[in-house]
Amino acid sequence: MDLRIFELLKEIQSIVLRKSSNKWLTIKQTCEYTSLSHSTIRRAVNIGALKASKTTGKLLFKVSSVDRWLNG
Numbered sequence: 151m152d153l154r155i156f157e158l159l160k161e162i163q164s165i166v167l168r169k170s171s172n173k174w175l176t177i178k179q180t181c182e183y184t185s186l187s188h189s190t191i192r193r194a195v196n197i198g199a200l201k202a203s204k205t206t207g208k209l210l211f212k213v214s215s216v217d218r219w220l221n222g
Contacts, residue, residue: 174203174210183213184220194219 175183180191194200195209200219203210 173213175213175216177209177211180211180216184216 177188177191180186181188184191191200191211192209195202200211201215203212
């Protein structure tokens with residue numbers, strides 16, 4: 151019973167995170183969100199496949215941009 155509740159909560163959490171498309175992610179959060187490595191994310195930024203903001207001095211990614219990149 152407790153395991154099923156935990157699974158449902160994780161599923162709800164992932165839905166909520168996907169719907170918050172205006173949220174900004176750091177490169178570490180983007181790696182966790184996509185299950186991809188830092189080098190894969192940086193490579194996608196360097197070739198222009200993934201849009202990122204560098205105005206703060208570090209790479210920031212909009213969830214909607216990451217989803218768009220993942221879905222092609």
